[in-house]
Amino acid sequence: MPTFTREEIMHLGNLARIALTEREIDSISGELNVIADSINKVQQVAGEDVPPTANPVPLEAYLRPDTPETPLTQEQALAGAPVKENGMFVAPRILGEE
């Protein structure tokens, strides 16, 4: 059975917040099934005794002196905002229906 059905791609598009078109859903499911076949084989060698690696150059966490710095100004931080008002980002409605 293929890993990626149309329904699975629609669900993933929803999770990833991408309003995929019908055409994209078809093409992505086809392509990802080809890709999945060739990457699935990592499971063959990933035995229980092998520890996972997250960072290839592990470093010990360390603290640095707590020195105050000047952050971006409000104007700089807002300079790229798609919509702004009174020194704030404007977001569309977030909660429920009206």
Place this chain on the structure above:
Amino acid sequence: MSDANSLVQLSAARMGEMLRAKEISSRELVDAHLDVIESAEPSVQAFLKISADVAREQADAFDALSDEDKAALPELAGVPIAIKDMIVTKGIETTAASRILEGWVPPYDATVIERLKAAHMPLLGKTNLDEFAQGSSTEHSAFHNTNNPWDLDRVPGGSGGGSAAAVAAFEAPLALGTDTGGSIRQPGALTGTVGVKPTYGGVSRYGAIAMASSLDQIGPVSRTVLDSALLQEVIGGNDRRDSTSIPEPVRPVAAAAREGLKGDLKGLKVGLIKELQGEGFQPGVQARFDESVALLKEMGAEVVEVSLPHLEYALGAYYIIMPSEVSSNLARYDGMRYGLRVMPPEDVPQTAANMMAYTREAGFGEEVKRRIILGTYALSAGYYDAWYGSAQKVRTLIIEDFKRAFEQVDVLVSPTSPTTAFRFGEKTEDPMSMYLNDIATIPANLAGVPAMSIPAGLSDDGLPVGFQFIAPQQRDEVMYKPAAALETALEQRWQGPIWQDMKTPWLDGLNK
């Protein structure tokens, strides 16, 4: 000296010498490169943005310094550079070649840009790439293709095709790239230039637009090994703003490159990676690779074959880890604080969540969407252990393979890319065939080890071939020495640099 044509063909190190000897000014260098850019861009299209005014201003500021101040600066002071548009530049539009960031002017500089500015290296502009550095041909740029200077009908590689093409075409003596799976080295191979991925954590990633954070590394692009070494010394070393930055000074790579130029490799043990040669590699690529290995032997190196048995799983592990990190990193493009915002159509509720979904649908290209979807899957409940968990284990096995290999040899070698530059459209319909371009470059990113590509000559198709050196973690200098030695030996054989065989109509008539 005003012969722009011969000026731009010099190495960056030589340009630096002439600046110190006052034979030229930084302004003259910048103007010469801007002339080449104007003449070459209609055919090469390496740049997304040319920052001519910024570059001239920085050049004038360098020229106005006292001799004493100039003497305290790095050797490359006053030499101009191009920047991959994956690295943020204060006041200069930065897009990652994506519609979602089109028009964004960053309010801050990446650490590497601060260091270039401190070294008084003028910024010529921002170079083209595959969108968010995702691709191997620069064809996934949202804005335009970049053409390979060796054959304008072919790709320059990717994702850093713009930086490589700009340096190959003499539009810039140096450039910065970012390398997540080969995005500096593979374009280097396809354009006959030098490209270096330093040790993970050797160069600060602060201000590099994040693609896959455990794999990404900024590095140099140049025409000579020494030029890359000098540039790595300018940008490298610890940065407190990057928590993965190694708390050590930059490695002595320029001294190692200069040592290599003497052409003596006695005592050096070189390992041929068994899994990265032969089948799957174009015969012309393999032939140039074998000849270069013979040259290493002639210079006194001992060459043995070494096996890294888990490399056959590297591509699979990479195509799980990378999209997983991509899906997480690219979640920040939500239409709220910067970049594109697209509101949903009228019949869809005008909510923030729907705005995000329509913004991301409109702002991301198909390759980026494909990877976000794949990564979202690999990280989702129920699949995490089988996919992401397994890939992280394979990563451990590959790191152990490299450790064992470096117990036997000092440096590992392979061809950089299985093929020479391919034609536009040849691989865009089949993502898997595009992914296979990076088969030889991905292992170094997974293991965090430094690696570099240098030109090894032309294949029987007349196109450049890349030769890859890989060194142990935090020992970047170990690869610079044999790379510089091989470069010298090859150039003696060719009686000049590789680019003497490249046709450059955009340089003709520049001095009229």
